[in-house]
Amino acid sequence: MKRAGVSSHFIAIIYALLFSFNASAFDDTHKSFLQCLYNNNSTSLSKLVYTKTNSSYSSILQFSLQNLRFSYNNTPKPLVIVTPLQPSHVQATVICSQLHGLQIRIRSGGHDYEGLSYVSQVPFVIIDFINYRKIQVDVENREAWVQVGATVGELYYSIGTKTKTLAVTAGACTTVGVGGQFSGGGYGSLIRKYGLSADNIIDAHIIDVKGRFLDREAMGEDLFWAIRGGGGASFGVILAWKIKLVPVPSTxxxxxxxxxxxxxxxxxxxxxxxxxxxxxxxxxxxxxxxxxxxxxxxxxxxxxxxxxxxxxxxxxxxxxxxxxxxxxxxxxxxxxxxMSWIESTLYSSGSGGQQPLEVLLNRSQVNTxxxxxxxxxxxxxxxxxxxxxxxxxxxxxxxxxxxxxxxxxxxxxxxxxxxxxxxxxxxxxxxxxxxxxxxxxxxxxxxxxxxxxxxxxxxxxxxxVSKSPRKAYINYRDLDIGVNNIHGNTSYEQASIWGHKYFNNNFKRLAYVKTKVDPLNFFRFEQSIPTLI
Structure with a gap:
């Protein structure tokens, strides 16, 4: 995948404005945020942005909402939904959200168990990667680039239609987006042979808090370590993963x-x-x-x-x-x-073996x-x-x-x-x-x-079960085990209540990386990694 994005000159100007912007210059945060998006992006975003006055707003919001517990009328809704097609759209959203005091929720498949990819108690914007899901499979080198809006099923299909003897280690639910699954770990039927999805990630693309487009080399090994199992949304906006393909027998x-x-x-x-x-x-x-x-x-x-x-x-x-x-x-x-490995993914997902492989391309669950x-x-x-x-x-x-x-x-x-x-x-x-x-x-x-x-x-x-602490899996998000403050920062000690349950001794290193790459704690939510400051 090629590098892309807004110019470094634009990034420098906008990021500098973070420290000089006067919010009173705008009477309407909503309108000024949209104006920022449109003014500071080389490609028009007008057809990729949905507000509450847009006739498609509700359908876009509901499409990837996998838990109806968060569909009630009194559930907080985003001011804006951005459905990017390229990195520059994400860069502009990150920069403009900071300028106008809005938080960001990042949604790939919408399976966050507590709805954190599309619900917030403070004014927020959703970056919905529903249209950002290209997949490039390289059979010869046994690797694939997959954009974060692609589902596990779409990834399986892309691999299975090109080869019968290579696979990817990922989950059984084929409507889950790879953005969230891989950043939390990701496990499935190949786990005991090849480990987690995150164990097999070899590169990634991310937009950081400064709006910079970074690959593994540019982000450094600390950040690359953190986003493979530490929940990527705490550190930036992940755009794509490069994952190893693993050998499987034809039967x-x-x-x-x-x-x-x-x-x-x-x-x-x-x-x-x-x-x-x-x-x-x-x-x-x-x-x-x-x-x-x-x-x-x-x-x-x-x-x-x-x-x-x-x-x-x-x-x-x-x-x-x-x-x-x-x-x-x-x-x-x-x-x-x-059967073949690709056929087994149909059975594991509940589709049954008599279905065509194209069933893997379905993005919505049969029963919600x-x-x-x-x-x-x-x-x-x-x-x-x-x-x-x-x-x-x-x-x-x-x-x-x-x-x-x-x-x-x-x-x-x-x-x-x-x-x-x-x-x-x-x-x-x-x-x-x-x-x-x-x-x-x-x-x-x-x-x-x-x-x-x-x-x-x-x-x-x-x-x-496990003790001291009682452990849990980050991809099965559970706010009962502890939450951050809704307003303002959360101390490392407070966040440790839930953080050690998910990450055990790795939690402090995650907080160190957070402090290094997002010191002002812009990317925050109920269970985001805290800074050490």
Whole structure:
């Protein structure tokens, strides 16, 4: 990808104005912000900017809104939505937002679990990368440049239509934008073989607080370290990632083995905890827990443990591996399906194998609802009694549509040092849990009731999860674990309440980088990295 942007002369003039601008020169922040955008950009932004008076404003705002909990009328809305096509549009937005006292929210796919990519309690602008999603795949050099507005599905499609033996390590949800997923870590079915998405990033483009366009060489290794797992929106506006492509065999095997409580699920889940992180690195054997209608006790619910995963190879090699390490599961050939890697991404996303690859290009989720999510890192197996207590909670009325996605670590994840990138959950981690509670009903009363129940579940799990601190995954954003001040700066000590849970010992280095690249703390939000000042 070529470097692009406004002239260095323009940047110098505008940035200097930050220290001499008199806000009273304008009566209307909104209008003056727009005028700044239009006056100081070499390419017209008029067709790429949406205000509340624009007929398309609501549709643009709603299109990438993945959590209906943030769609209520009283949810704060942006003054302006900018949908850039080139770096200069982002540079102008960053500079003009500073000049006119507006904060920025950055949205690629809109999957931020707390809506922070499109909601703010102070006047704000959204940079929505919905149109900024070019992908360039270089099969010969095993790498790809991907702009941050591209979805994981679009990236998979671009790779899978060019090669059957190269892949990218990323997540199962194909509508997630790579901008947020990669900057927080990003994991999926190749994690135990190749690590996180962020472990495989080899270059990036970012607009910093001064409006400068920087690649890896220009930004320096400290900033490049921080944006690969530390949440890029704290440091600037990431435009594109360069990611390594990794080899995969032409045939992989997808496995799905559902087991209910009546089929000994409790003992199977208990045993799985000690097995999954030690399996062959070519195999990811995950778990999905939810309640289903019992096929044995009619009219009653039961807990189903769906053992599912991907093996980089054929079924004839997979079955002996599982039989040796986890014979209790009773995995059979009929539980397995051979296919190509790109076909497996369709199954993992829930699209099914009979769909054409073009389904990966769909940017909107089939079903959108309200939800609250949390996460935990597990370092010791949960005893059977603890699992049985969890089942009882899952039978409660408020637990309807609760899903626990449990993903094993180990393999390559245990080999990478905790400090290699900001994502710290490495050696000693058995697996990660995502708790996700969904509901269709509207209204804040319903939402609060469901959220309160999730907090009850989270409290129950406390004795069984990581401690000092209780760890969490930044891409499963959870404001319950701590927030910054809405107005003004937040001290490092205050932010450490949530920061160490996400980043452990890497949090202080993140704050050091923040202080270095954004000393006035312009890029800030409820869980942005603080400065040390």
């Amino acid at each position: 992989v095997t997808l496995l799905r083995a559902p087991r209910t409580l009546e089929q000994n699920a409790t003992k199977l889940v208990h045993k799985w905890q000690s097995v999954a992180s030690r399996l062959d690195n070519n195999l990811v054997l995950g778990l999905l827990l939810q309640t289903v209608n019992s096929s044995i006790n009619k009219g009653e619910l039961t807990v189903q443990a769906l053992f599912n995963g991907l093996f980089l190879g054929g079924v004839d090699k997979l079955l002996p591996l599982v039989q040796e390490s986890f014979p209790e599961l009773g995995l059979a050939k009929e539980d397995c399906t051979e 609802d309200s939800f609250k999510a949390k996460s935990d890192i597990i370092t010791d197996p949960i005893p059977e009694s603890g699992l049985e207590g969890l089942w009882r909670l899952m039978f409660e009325d408020e637990a309807k549509d609760l899903v626990l996605v449990i993903f094993p670590f180990g393999g390559r994840m245990s080999e990478i040092p905790e400090s290699e990138i900001p994502f710290p959950h490495r050696a000693g981690v058995l697996y990660q849990i995502q708790y996700s509670l969904h509901w269709q009903e509207k209204g804040e009363e319903v939402a609060q009731r469901r959220i309160n129940w999730m907090r009850k579940l989270y409290s129950y799990m406390e004795p069984f």
